[in-house]
Amino acid sequence: MTLTAKGDEACAKMLATESFREAMPMRRWQGRAPGRLCLFGEHQDYLGLPVIAVAINLFIHMDVSERDDRLLFVRMPDIGETETIDLDRPIVYERPRQYLRSGVKVLRDLGYELPHGLTVTVQGDIPVNAGTASSSAFVVAWLKLLLTVCDAPEGDNPETLARLAHKAEVVEFGEPGGMMDHFAAAFGGAIFVDTQPPFRCERLPVSLDGFVLGDTLERKQTLEVLRQAKEQALEAFRQIKARHPDFDLHLTPTEQAMAYAEELPEPLKSKAIAHIHDRDLCRRAYEMLRQGRGEAEQLGAMLTEHHRWLQVLGVSTPKLDALVDAALQAGALGAKLNGSGGGGCMFAFAPNRQKEIAEAIERAGGKAFIVAMAEGATATLK
Numbered sequence: 001m002t003l004t005a006k007g008d009e010a011c012a013k014m015l016a017t018e019s020f021r022e023a024m025p026m027r028r029w030q031g032r033a034p035g036r037l038c039l040f041g042e043h044q045d046y047l048g049l050p051v052i053a054v055a056i057n058l059f060i061h062m063d064v065s066e067r068d069d070r071l072l073f074v075r076m077p078d079i080g081e082t083e084t085i086d087l088d089r090p091i092v093y094e095r096p097r098q099y100l101r102s103g104v105k106v107l108r109d110l111g112y113e114l115p116h117g118l119t120v121t122v123q124g125d126i127p128v129n130a131g132t133a134s135s136s137a138f139v140v141a142w143l144k145l146l147l148t149v150c151d152a153p154e155g156d157n158p159e160t161l162a163r164l165a166h167k168a169e170v171v172e173f174g175e176p177g178g179m180m181d182h183f184a185a186a187f188g189g190a191i192f193v194d195t196q197p198p199f200r201c202e203r204l205p206v207s208l209d210g211f212v213l214g215d216t217l218e219r220k221q222t223l224e225v226l227r228q229a230k231e232q233a234l235e236a237f238r239q240i241k242a243r244h245p246d247f248d249l250h251l252t253p254t255e256q257a258m259a260y261a262e263e264l265p266e267p268l269k270s271k272a273i274a275h276i277h278d279r280d281l282c283r284r285a286y287e288m289l290r291q292g293r294g295e296a297e298q299l300g301a302m303l304t305e306h307h308r309w310l311q312v313l314g315v316s317t318p319k320l321d322a323l324v325d326a327a328l329q330a331g332a333l334g335a336k337l338n339g340s341g342g343g344g345c346m347f348a349f350a351p352n353r354q355k356e357i358a359e360a361i362e363r364a365g366g367k368a369f370i371v372a373m374a375e376g377a378t379a380t381l382k
Contacts, residue, residue, distance in 0.1 A: 026066040029148060031379035032059040033141035035126035036133045036184035037211060037338055037347050037371075040282040040306055043313055045178045045195040046230050047237070047249060049279050052286060053180050054208060055188040057374040060124040060137040062145055067117035074100055074120040079128075087114055093173070099135070102168040103142045110164075112150040120145075127215045127367075131339020136181030140165040140377045144186075148379040158376050159201060162186035166199075188376030192286055204289045210296070210351030213369040214327065214361040216319040218343035225315050225342030229271075233313075236264055236272040254280055274312040281306050300333025300349045307336030307346075315341030323366045324348075330360035347371075 034055040041051025067073070072085040083100055085091075091105040107114070126134040143165050147155030154160045162182040170177040180193045183201040190208065194200040240247050240260045247260055254276060261272035281302055288295065307324055310316055320337045327335040327348035335348040346366075350357040358368035 026068075028066070028382040029062075029064040029145055029379055030382055031062045031064070031141050031145040031148070031377070033137040033144065033185040033377035034059050034188060034374040035137050036181060037213070038131075038180065039190075039303065040285045041180075041193075041195075041278070042306075042310055042337070042340060043226075043229050043233070043315060044275070044278060044282065045180065046226075047233060047275065048196045049249070050195060050282055050286070051178075051180050051193050052190070052204070052282060052289065053184045053193065054190045054211075055184045055374045055376060056132075056211065056213070056371040058124075058126045058132065058213070058369060058371060059374070060122065060126060060134065060141045062141050063121045064145055064149070065119045067119055069117045071117040072100070072104070072114075072120065073117070074122060076122045078123055087117060096173050096175075097135075097169075099139050099169060100142065102172040103139060103146055105172065106143065106164050106168045107146045107150065107152075110152065110154065112147075112152050114146065114149060118149070125369075127213075127345055127369075129220050129344070130215055131220060131337070131341070131344035132213070133181035133184060133339075136165065136169060137185045139169045140182060140185035141379075143168060144377040144379045148381070155379065158186040158188075159183075161377065162201065163199075184376075186376050188374055190289060190373065192290065202290075204286075205292045206289045206294045208294050208299075208349075208373060210333075210349055210354060211371045211373075212327070212332075212348045212350060212354050212357045212361065213338070213371050214323045214346045214348065214366040215369070216317070216323060216343055216345065216366055218317065218319050220340070220344040221342040226340055229313050229315055229340075232268060232271045233275055236261070236268040236275075239264055239268065240272065249275075249279070270312050274309040277309045278306060281309075296333055296349070296351050303334030303336045303349055304328065310337055310341060313341075317341070317343055319343070319365065320346050322364050323361050326360045326364035326366075327357050330357050332357050 035058045036053045039052045070087040074083045091101050128134045165182045166179050178195050179199040190204040192202040257276045323346045324335040331353050332348035332350040338345045338347050348357045354370045361368040
């Protein structure tokens with residue numbers, strides 16, 4: 001059948017109507033990325049020492065639908081905010097940490113352009129500003145979705161995804177920060193991270209169960225805690241190096257490193273000793289976990305020891321200590337603060353006793369989450 005010119009015009013008008021567009025199926029995607037626990041290595045990254053982390057099943061979720069315009073309209077009901085980005089305009093940062101915009105810029109830097117606008121709803125159950133990597137999970141989930149919408153192969157490689165997310169969250173805004181959180185969100189599971197640039201991530205072939213996250217509900221004082229702890233650590237090891245040019249924090253054996261630390265005045269002596277102990281704890285944990293061994297009692301004892309040395313560093317708080325002690329008294333095999341400290345979260349390791357430990361944390365004034373190891377970021381067309 002041949003359409004007349006009038007028929008063609010009528011068809012065009014019908015295609016342009018809102019009712020017809022709504023009848024046409026618009027593509028939808030769902031994506032998510034996990035938060036993380038830092039098992040070993042807090043306050044070691046700025047010394048170039050490694051860390052060990054596990055991704056957990058608390059997530060940033062993103063529901064995305066295709067639009068017939070060139071706008072990104074993002075709803076964030078958890079924080080009561082919305083943001084609109086015009087894809088036909090250059091990306092300009094109006095304030096720090098505009099990660100939705102930086103994600104689009106990183107996508108463009110790769111040579112990709114979104115073919116259409118998107119309506120995005122962001123929700124999550126990761127405690128915010130609490131040491132569980134909610135912001136990095138947000139950025140990893142966002143980049144994963146943008147790359148998926150563009151059918152970009154970079155989104156299929158977790159290492160590439162993590163590096164792009166690090167660029168969007170850290171490099172774009174000129175802020176300090178390593179890659180543990182991005183690797184954890186992209187890779188999932190248990191990972192070992194070499195924190196010396198250009199950074200390296202190694203999957204650990206171990207499955208661990210029995211974690212309970214406890215939120216103190218106290219806002220973290222991250223920048224101040226990091227600044228003081230970092231300055232003291234760097235000064236301590238600078239003085240050791242000045243007295244003993246042969247000293248290398250990565251290579252000097254424990255006995256010799258401790259002897260050098262004993263020469264320092266307080267509080268630098270205590271800080272250096274704590275860092276050396278934490279260095280060795282991470283090494284021992286790595287040797288165990290990379291062999292697929294996760295001896296529960298040994299791992300628990302090491303986690304608690306790590307917390308005690310973090311207390312020496314001055315990065316714990318009375319509330320964090322109270323939740324740690326409550327978990328241990330209730331039968332947890334181990335417990336420690338999670339992240340940089342100064343507030344935020346702790347976690348307990350208590351295989352087969354998660355419910356009892358969660359109740360103990362709640363009685364001590366925290367908010368408890370029974371968590372498990374999780375896979376890395378995903379994005380799928382629905």
